Amino acid sequence: MNDWQPPQQVNLVDLSFMDTRFKLIEVAAFLDRVQHAGQDTDYRVTALKSALQFLSQSEPDRAKQVLLSLSDPSEEPIAKATIQGAAGAYQIERMKVEG
Amino acid sequence: MKYIEPHGHMVSRTTDDYERMALAGCVAICEPAFWAGFDRNSAQGFYDYFRQITEYEPKRAARFGLKHFSWLCINPKEAEDVQLADDVIALIPEFLNKPNVLGIGEIGLNKNSRNELLILEKHIQLAADHDQLVLVHTPHLEDKRKGTRLILDALKNHAKINPERVIIDHVEEHTIDLVLDQGFWAGMTLYPESKCSPHRAIDMLEQRQAEHIWMNSACDWGVSDPLAVPKTMLEMRKRGWSQESIQRVVFENPIAFMGQCEKFVL
Numbered sequence: 137m138n139d140w141q142p143p144q145q146v147n148l149v150d151l152s153f154m155d156t157r158f159k160l161i162e163v164a165a166f167l168d169r170v171q172h173a174g175q176d177t178d179y180r181v182t183a184l185k186s187a188l189q190f191l192s193q194s195e196p197d198r199a200k201q202v203l204l205s206l207s208d209p210s211e212e213p214i215a216k217a218t219i220q221g222a223a224g225a226y227q228i229e230r231m232k233v234e235g
Numbered sequence: 236m237k238y239i240e241p242h243g244h245m246v247s248r249t250t251d252d253y254e255r256m257a258l259a260g261c262v263a264i265c266e267p268a269f270w271a272g273f274d275r276n277s278a279q280g281f282y283d284y285f286r287q288i289t290e291y292e293p294k295r296a297a298r299f300g301l302k303h304f305s306w307l308c309i310n311p312k313e314a315e316d317v318q319l320a321d322d323v324i325a326l327i328p329e330f331l332n333k334p335n336v337l338g339i340g341e342i343g344l345n346k347n348s349r350n351e352l353l354i355l356e357k358h359i360q361l362a363a364d365h366d367q368l369v370l371v372h373t374p375h376l377e378d379k380r381k382g383t384r385l386i387l388d389a390l391k392n393h394a395k396i397n398p399e400r401v402i403i404d405h406v407e408e409h410t411i412d413l414v415l416d417q418g419f420w421a422g423m424t425l426y427p428e429s430k431c432s433p434h435r436a437i438d439m440l441e442q443r444q445a446e447h448i449w450m451n452s453a454c455d456w457g458v459s460d461p462l463a464v465p466k467t468m469l470e471m472r473k474r475g476w477s478q479e480s481i482q483r484v485v486f487e488n489p490i491a492f493m494g495q496c497e498k499f500v501l
């Protein structure tokens with residue numbers, strides 16, 4: 137049933153550059169802020185910094201690679217759910233405890 | 236322009252939100268059973284919740300000309316207690332004949348635990364036994380990739396489950412291909428702080444040519460926006476989408492999936 141019609145081409149840079157520029161500076165300022173406060177060794181900050189490398193890759197699947205780098209890489213179910221929430225980054229040490 | 240909200244938790248919304256959605260072009264809202272922002276103590280709490288989403292919410296929606304449909308299950312956040320989950324699953328068959336019930340959902344995983352997986356498998360069996368459509372919740376953030384894989388394996392391992400009758404919701408860039416390439420439907424959730432932004436959702440729609448995908452706001456107890464779908468429709472216009480292509484995603488795709496249940500009549 138695929139009668140896909142691609143959208144009319146628009147200037148995507150005009151549409152989103154300012155918003156993206158704003159978000160990039162937010163990332164930079166966040167990293168400065170946590171470093172000034174001595175909190176840059178938090179595993180979530182480390183994970184965020186390590187995900188930044190995918191922004192400068194050449195393949196156009198940066199969002200996917202960033203998401204994968206922030207994901208739990210294990211495959212087996214954990215023994216028991218002891219919390220309900222998620223943190224947004226994966227803590228390697230946790231694998232040993234729960235694995 | 237008409238649209239369907241295929242995944243909205245209206246129990247956590249005011250009556251004014253129904254009105255705002257109707258004004259924005261919404262014609263139907265579909266409400267999967269989920270966590271209510273707190274853990275319920277007993278199966279009786281779920282019994283009352285099932286009555287709320289099968290009897291009361293349809294009436295609240297009808298005041299604004301909106302159709303309301305629902306899906307039933309015990310959600311994975313509350314599925315670690317297997318005895319409670321068994322008691323709740325036992326309540327579901329008596330509700331399956333209600334006129335607004337479309338299937339079993341939103342089942343799935345939350346922290347990817349063994350008990351959650353066990354209860355997921357029991358729900359899959361329930362859906363197979365009663366020939367029901369299935370709506371699946373995938374875990375949040377760092378747990379999504381692993382959980383999506385475990386869920387897809389559990390579904391594929393069941394001989395009676397047809398992927399075309401299952402939607403895997405809350406996909407993102409790292410899970411959408413896994414889902415669609417195996418013949419399942421995919422849902423994208425538009426949240427202000429996590430899951431998907433309008434632009435990322437539109438990127439994925441364009442990558443996958445909008446096939447077998449729907450978009451929803453979830454509009455639950457957390458930070459969420461009941462108008463996320465019409466706001467994304469506006470972004471689609473800005474990105475050069477035709478009215479017809481937008482209608483296909485926000486109206487025809489939900490009908491194509493949920494219309495597999497004969498009770499889904501607008």
Ligand SMILES: [Zn+2]
Nearest residue numbers: 267269341453
């Ligand atoms: Zn939900």
